[in-house]
Amino acid sequence: MKYQRIAATLAALALPGVAHAHVGLHADGALAGLGHPFSGLDHILAMVAVGFWASTLGGKARWIIPSAFVALMAVGGAMGIYGLPLPMVESGIALTVAVLGLLVAFEVKVPTPVAAAVVGVCALFHGHAHGTELPAMAHAGGYVAGFLAATIALHAIGIGLASLRFGKAGQAAMRIAGWAVALAGAALLAG
Template structure:
């Protein structure tokens, strides 16, 4: 498991390096990439949901650790494409807030869902997050560079959630489980605040 986690994180970092370097050269779709990269990390709702996806995947463990976050990223890209194309998706803001509440609650309750079900749940919420990213793309940003940016930022947030989940679990089964579930509970409460406009 340790080698798989290290390999995954190294692969993610290696994949990120060329795009990050490209984003700072001053040529091509630099502003598009940077706008895309900054969007997922600019809102509490996006950060919480994406980190919770990673924590949820770490709780499921085993084979679910990578397919669950990967599903979110791929379906989010589809949702982003819909947003860029101006295709309407109803209840996007509500869907995003509900994603924080439900994913936080799943983590807090320690739900052990089958991998396929977990992929379906995160995939549903990914459509809303992706659509929001796509709709908020600046007019001067290149679509492909912008999408690469928000997908990479999302991957990093998922990796942070996975790392957090695995790290907390190493504290000890009892204390680690309590810490992870507390984090999920805090996220769910924050999601309620986002949904009601209090946050």
């Protein structure tokens, strides 16, 4: 039942841009937004790691942490769309990938508000990058709704992957995956 609600929500978020009357002029906003997070490994790794880490923290954190990421990603996206500067965005994104990978690798346990603040800072960088890359002639609202829906889907993938952990082998696989994400972030930082 929960998965049906998630699927329905993602579909509903994609509809505003698709339903726009000026096909070809603004309709590509939601679709461009949906595709954008999947266009870079940095975004995929970070967003899946957020869902994974939130799931390992358990309880309400499983939903609060991804929600904090999505909310602050929207803020970062608006900043990017309106040209408000955020220093060192690309380096910040690479650093977030490394940090999130380490949080997963070490199964770092912190209170939910602290975790929400950490992912919120990460989200500002990712959102800003998405916002500054708003395609010409795309409807901004549809584009933002699209990249937020894609982000939610990637968080759900992370939560789902975390639920697959079984015993010591699953825990070892999780740590290896966390280290792989952290190393990818370090490689992105190195340029």
